[in-house]
């Protein structure tokens with residue numbers, strides 16, 4: 677019971693960290709432009725992980 681509970685907490689914490697780190701950068705993986713440059717940023721999950729693209733490069737993938 678105790679073991680199962682701590683495993684659940686660890687999984688939640690890991691997932692939360694992954695979301696936070698991908699959101700904190702918020703710039704295009706290709707051109708490096710971000711929200712401050714007037715681009716909208718979208719996340720896409722590739723084989724090597726979550727990658728962010730601007731509106732231009734997102735449609736090119």
Ligand SMILES: [Zn+2]
Nearest residue numbers: 704707730733
């Ligand atoms: Zn771009």
